[in-house]
Amino acid sequence: MSIQDIQIKVADAHSIGNINAILNEIATHLGNLVARGDNALIDLKSLPFSPDEYEGLRAMLGRGEVTARLDSIGDSEIYETHFPGVWWVTHYNVEGDIVADLIEIADVPAILHSQWEDVRTGLGRLRNILSQSE
Amino acid sequence: MSEHETLEQRLSEQGVSRRAFLKFCAALATMMALPPSSASAIAAALSQAKRPSVIWLSFQECTGCTESLTRSHSPTLESLIFDMISLDYHHTLQAASGHAAEQARDDAMKAFYGKYLLLVDGSIPLKDGGVYSTIAGRTNLDMLEEAAKGAAAIVAVGSCAAFGGLPNAQPNPTGAVAVSDIIKDKPIVNISGCPPIPAVITGVLAHYLTFGELPALDELGRPKAFYGETIHDRCYRRPFYDQGKFAKTFDDEGARNGWCLYELGCKGPTTHNACATTKWNGGAGFPIEAGHGCIGCSEPKFWDAGSFYTPLSAPAADVASISQAAAVAGAGAALALSATDRAKRQQVQQSREKLTLEDLKGN
Ligand code: SF4
Numbered sequence: 001m002s003i004q005d006i007q008i009k010v011a012d013a014h015s016i017g018n019i020n021a022i023l024n025e026i027a028t029h030l031g032n033l034v035a036r037g038d039n040a041l042i043d044l045k046s047l048p049f050s051p052d053e054y055e056g057l058r059a060m061l062g063r064g065e066v067t068a069r070l071d072s073i074g075d076s077e078i079y080e081t082h083f084p085g086v087w088w089v090t091h092y093n094v095e096g097d098i099v100a101d102l103i104e105i106a107d108v109p110a111i112l113h114s115q116w117e118d119v120r121t122g123l124g125r126l127r128n129i130l131s132q133s134e
Numbered sequence: 135m136s137e138h139e140t141l142e143q144r145l146s147e148q149g150v151s152r153r154a155f156l157k158f159c160a161a162l163a164t165m166m167a168l169p170p171s172s173a174s175a176i177a178a179a180l181s182q183a184k185r186p187s188v189i190w191l192s193f194q195e196c197t198g199c200t201e202s203l204t205r206s207h208s209p210t211l212e213s214l215i216f217d218m219i220s221l222d223y224h225h226t227l228q229a230a231s232g233h234a235a236e237q238a239r240d241d242a243m244k245a246f247y248g249k250y251l252l253l254v255d256g257s258i259p260l261k262d263g264g265v266y267s268t269i270a271g272r273t274n275l276d277m278l279e280e281a282a283k284g285a286a287a288i289v290a291v292g293s294c295a296a297f298g299g300l301p302n303a304q305p306n307p308t309g310a311v312a313v314s315d316i317i318k319d320k321p322i323v324n325i326s327g328c329p330p331i332p333a334v335i336t337g338v339l340a341h342y343l344t345f346g347e348l349p350a351l352d353e354l355g356r357p358k359a360f361y362g363e364t365i366h367d368r369c370y371r372r373p374f375y376d377q378g379k380f381a382k383t384f385d386d387e388g389a390r391n392g393w394c395l396y397e398l399g400c401k402g403p404t405t406h407n408a409c410a411t412t413k414w415n416g417g418a419g420f421p422i423e424a425g426h427g428c429i430g431c432s433e434p435k436f437w438d439a440g441s442f443y444t445p446l447s448a449p450a451a452d453v454a455s456i457s458q459a460a461a462v463a464g465a466g467a468a469l470a471l472s473a474t475d476r477a478k479r480q481q482v483q484q485s486r487e488k489l490t491l492e493d494l495k496g497n
Contacts, residue, residue, distance in 0.1 A: 017373040041170035043163075046411050048370040050392065051423060072154040091157050097416045099161035102170055111160070115152035 016050050019057050022103075026061075026086055029105040033085050039106040045098075061086065068112060074099070078109055155181075162344070166337045167359040167408065179344045186343060187246040188253060189239060190224040191281060193274040194267045194301045194310055195256030199292035200227070202329035203336070222250070236270050243284050251342060252285035254278065254313050257294040257301045261309030278316060287321040287348055288313060291335055293431060296324035296355070303437040314355060323348050324355040326407075328431035333412050334360045354434065356406065365402035365428045368410035371395065389425060399443040400427030407432040 022042070029040035049057070062082030070076035074093040081088055087109045091100040104110070159177040163170050192200065221227070222242035223235070230238055242250060256274070259266040264273030282288060290313040293299040301310035314322050325334055338357055341349045349357040366372065374380070374394040381388035381395055394400070402410075405428050409420040421428060427443075430436040 016370065018370055043170045045164050045417070046167060048368045048372065048410055050370040051419070053370065070153070070157070072151060072157055076157060091161055093161070100157075100164040100170075102160070102164075111153065111156060115156070117152040121151075 016053060018047070018049055018053050019060060022047060022057060023060065026083075026103060026105065030083065030085055033105050033107075039104070039110070041105075042103040044101040044103060058088075061088065070111065076111065078112065162340050165333050166341050166344075166349075167412075176344055179346075183343050183346070186286075187242055187250040188221050188339075189242055189250055189281060189285075190221065190227075190253040190255070191274075191277060192224075193254065193256030193258050193278070193295070194308065195292065195294050196300075198329040199255040199295075199335075200224075202332045203291075222246075232270075239281075243281060247284040249286050250284065251339075252281050252288045253291055254288060254295045255291040257298050257310035257312060258316060259301065259308035259310050261307075266308040275316065278313065282317045282320055285320055287323070287342070288317060289323045289325060289335075289338060290314065290355075291325050292330050293326045293328045293434075293436070296326040297434040299328060300437055302435075321348055322355055323351060323357060326354075326356060326361075326432040326434075328436075330432070331360070331408055331412050331414065334408060352406070356432075360408040360412070361406040361432065363406065365405045365407055365410050365422070366400075368408075369402055369422060370410070371422060384425065392425075395422060395425075395427040397445050398427050399441065399445055401430030401433075401436075401439075401442070401446065402428040403446060405430040405433055 025042060029038070029042070032038040032040065044054075064080035064082050064084060067077070067079040070078065070091075074091070074096070076089065076091045078087060078089045080086070085105060085107060087104040087106065089100075089102045089104050089109055089111065090098060091102075093099045156173065156177055159173040159180065160170065162176055162180070163173045166176075168176070190200075223239040228235060228238065256267075258264070258274045258278055260275060264275040267274045269277060290296045294301060294310070295313050298306075298310050298312045298315075301308055302312075312324075314324070323338055325338060327334070334357070337360065338349060341357070341359075349359055352358050352361055354361075366375070369375075371392065371394045374392070375396060379388060379391075379393040380397045381391075381393045382397055383389065384398065389398075396403070400422065402422065409428070410422070413420045413423075429442045430439065433439070
């Protein structure tokens with residue numbers, strides 16, 4: 001008997017019902033963004049998914065126009081879904097494990113903004129270079 | 135170890151940007167099971183955090199808890215242990231042995247008296263003067279009592295330290311007891327599980343490090359953020375339970391379709407733990423995802439609670455009333471489920487959010 005002989009059927013991803021709950025949650029937050037400009041975050045690691053539903057949710061949300069990659073203590077992938085204002089933010093550590101997996105409802109995900117501490121440090125570096133070349 | 139250096143200073147010396155630090159805090163929020171919006175509060179608290187000294191004592195145990203922690207992924211043990219805490223004694227992990235090892239423990243206890251965090255895995259045997267488990271010629275009881283005196287708090291790692299665990303199972307030949315049976319005058323956190331989820335161990339350490347105090351606990355001393363809900367509450371097979379679709383054997387049609395494992399003895403409805411969402415092996419899955427019911431390893435006396443394969447005697451939730459509500463609302467059972475789950479989750483989230491704010495005020 002080979003492994004192919006073991007009959008395993010994958011249950012239909014959309015029949016279980018967990019995806020619907022989260023889409024409802026996203027719709028509520030997106031409504032708040034439209035009405036009041038409120039940002040929101042959903043921690044995907046805290047939600048129950050069947051093995052297929054995670055991919056199902058990805059397929060359902062699709063990909064929009066913007067993708068960004070952050071190279072900082074491991075990669076992060078940030079992209080806008082097919083629904084403007086709904087971003088999928090996945091942080092990896094240096095070993096490539098997912099350390100945070102979030103849906104962010106915002107016009108721009110917070111992590112993409114330049115941080116003032118970093119901007120100040122960068123300005124210092126730039127002035128340093130200029131002073132050395134004078 | 136420089137005692138006064140804060141985490142933020144150390145990171146900026148290493149050229150880690152503020153943005154990287156925020157990413158790290160997002161990962162911590164996930165790990166501590168706090169609302170993701172608390173990342174900026176965590177960042178504020180963490181930038182001032184000092185590195186606490188940790189002493190880890192292993193008693194009557196199988197080393198599975200240490201294995202669990204050293205196989206943990208997020209954030210890596212390496213970054214956590216070496217950057218965030220100072221592990222001054224752990225007799226399985228440390229390089230020193232014999233007198234030098236015991237000396238390291240003595241030194242750390244003196245230097246950080248009243249301030250160190252004491253981690254304990256394993257139960258403590260009391261029968262026959264505690265002779266069944268000794269280290270360097272001293273009984274576990276003796277060593278625990280001494281180390282507990284100077285501890286700021288104690289973390290009982292694993293079901294053995296938390297509840298007595300397997301050594302405590304009938305007929306308990308060594309008279310094994312939990313840490314909380316012996317130490318009465320120190321705050322104790324129980325991180326139960328056989329073994330406990332590594333991210334829960336690190337999550338509690340991170341919470342202590344971030345907020346300078348222990349997280350909110352349930353009536354069994356377990357952190358609510360991880361043990362506030364049952365496996366059943368967060369199980370992805372739950373819609374099948376609500377639809378009454380159960381696997382009857384491990385190889386029938388229902389099992390292949392991934393239906394609920396309740397009738398095969400799943401203890402998910404009475405077990406409080408975070409496996410269903412935090413998962414194991416870097417997020418690869420958890421027992422129910424592999425087709426085996428939960429055995430309830432994070433509950434007291436789970437070993438003596440009957441067969442792992444006998445169904446629990448009564449359903450944990452009133453299935454009929456849930457489906458009635460669904461019918462009235464004109465929605466599917468899955469939607470009704472998400473509504474009940476959501477209400478429950480909100481309760482838990484609220485108690486957690488309260489905790490966070492209080493913690494921050496205290497800082
Ligand atoms: S009984 Fe077990 S398998 Fe079924 S829904 Fe509850 S936790 Fe999941």
